[in-house]
Amino acid sequence: MADSTQDKLKRVRPPRVHITYDVETGDAAEKKEIPFVVGVLSDLSGQPEQPLPPIKERKYVEVDRDNFDEILEGMKPRLAFQVENKLEEGSATNMGVELTFKSMDDFHPEKIAEQVEPIRKLVEARKKLYNLMAKLDGNDKLESLLQDVIASTDKLARISEAKADVKDDGDQK
Template sequence: MAKRESVQKKLQRIRPPRVQLTYDVEVGDGKEIKELPFVVGVLGDFSAASEVEKTKLKDKKFINVDLDNIDEVMESLAPRANFQVENTLTEDGGKMSVDLTFKSMADFTPEQVVQQVDPLQKLVAARERLSDLRNKISNNERLEDLLDEVLHNTDQIRKLSVEAENE
């Protein structure tokens, strides 16, 4: 039967630890260096305002978190942040409610945060439409001339404005 490799030896081979604790042991006339594993256990409620049912403290178990499983751990905890921020998107100001749920590390990117805040999502969608329009205009001279004509003809702008209000 083959001898199983210890977890510490396997980890050292795969991903060397940043912290290595050693101590000297006197065995007979010689000294032997022993290495201690560096294990940290953190106890806390990291789900914040999550809607996932919370377990009692006595029922909690340690979860091994590493680069390979952090998204799975976050999905199981579903950490949530619910808070009020200054509304700088409208002239009347005031406060705006923001409710963010994180199910993976990718959810912390600005693009994903914007998808969870409705007013910001609408602004990004409008920006994308304007960018598409700009790209179409730059590739289409006829459309560019037509838009120039509409913008320089104030009567045409008023007429379009009235039509838009009536719809």
């Protein structure tokens, strides 16, 4: 006879919850173990792009730590909402945010920031500044050159104009 899923799991990963009850058969008392099963019936998909099938057509899905990301991706959870725009000073507008989750890692702040365009751009700018700081570390010549450019508004204006010209040509960024 083939082993049941429960028997296989006992060998691979024993259950943490053991529910037993005593059964009296004749003069002997026997301990019987019953499985601990939890069924969750819930709409965990947020605001799906496509409507969910009727409840009658849905099937139970066995979820464990090994297949959680696969199940999550299949559910296609999505959030779409408006938040107050705090990125632009004095802006009274709202910013539309749409988040999708395909794995547990997508719930981490850095993954969420990647999905929101204005925040993603700020994170990229921050990384570029960190890279610049790393290049400046120990490079006195480059540091003095940048200090000179920052101090001189004329040079700063020329660099901005040159950058705008390059963007207009479409050759470089």
